[in-house]
Amino acid sequence: MRIPNILIVSGHPNLNxxxxxxxILDEVATALPAAEIRRLDxxxxxxxxxxxxEQKSLLKADVIVWQxxxxxxxxxxxxxxxxxxxxxxxxxxxxxxKLGGKKLLLSFTTGAPQAAYTPDGFFGHTVEDYLIPFATxxxxxxxxxxxxxxxxxxxxxxxxxxxxxxQKTLAREHASRLIALLNAIHE
Numbered sequence: 001m002r003i004p005n006i007l008i009v010s011g012h013p014n015l016n017x018x019x020x021x022x023x024i025l026d027e028v029a030t031a032l033p034a035a036e037i038r039r040l041d042x043x044x045x046x047x048x049x050x051x052x053x054e055q056k057s058l059l060k061a062d063v064i065v066w067q068x069x070x071x072x073x074x075x076x077x078x079x080x081x082x083x084x085x086x087x088x089x090x091x092x093x094x095x096x097x098k099l100g101g102k103k104l105l106l107s108f109t110t111g112a113p114q115a116a117y118t119p120d121g122f123f124g125h126t127v128e129d130y131l132i133p134f135a136t137x138x139x140x141x142x143x144x145x146x147x148x149x150x151x152x153x154x155x156x157x158x159x160x161x162x163x164x165x166x167q168k169t170l171a172r173e174h175a176s177r178l179i180a181l182l183n184a185i186h187e
Contacts, residue, residue, distance in 0.1 A: 004062035004103075004185055006035035011068035011079025015041055019164055020109045020154040020171040021069055027175030032182060036061070040078050047081065054086045063103045063185055064143070065178070069154070070110040073130045083137075092141045100142030103185065106134055107149045107178050109171075114152040127152070149178055 012021040029037055036057060068079050090096045116122040127150060138145035151174040154167050
């Protein structure tokens with residue numbers, strides 16, 4: 001079996017201020033050095049996305065991981081812009097689509113705790129309820145969407161040393177699960 005080419009697209013708006021997403025990416029980079037990691041905030045601080053480079057990376061990939069903090073129940077702004085500009089008709093979907101058959105894995109963190117994402121919780125919906133647009137995008141682009149991997153309770157509010165340490169622990173656990181999942185995927 002061939003080891004798949006893994007592309008990780010980081011959608012955090014500012015990894016220099018991230019605890020969880022930065023830790024996850026660092027852990028994955030160490031464990032899977034062959035994986036390509038595209039940190040959108042570092043690559044495009046001016047918001048001018050290089051479509052050719054992004055599409056070339058996607059074409060090489062067998063597995064595409066979107067790593068991001070869940071922002072207003074979806075993608076953060078720069079990652080949404082990336083999706084809008086890169087996943088265009090003729091490339092990502094349509095009769096000349098080029099991404100069909102690749103695997104898509106959503107790997108993300110939420111600020112709210114897991115208990116808020118229940119029918120009886122604060123939001124009145126599960127995390128999975130918010131993922132319908134992602135599943136629709138995958139279907140349109142003929143991507144095979146894998147079950148999502150997420151960690152709740154990574155809030156930016158009231159971070160003290162204990163909370164930061166706890167978030168780093170949660171992020172390392174998330175990264176371990178992501179690495180194991182990616183290592184289990186074979187072509």
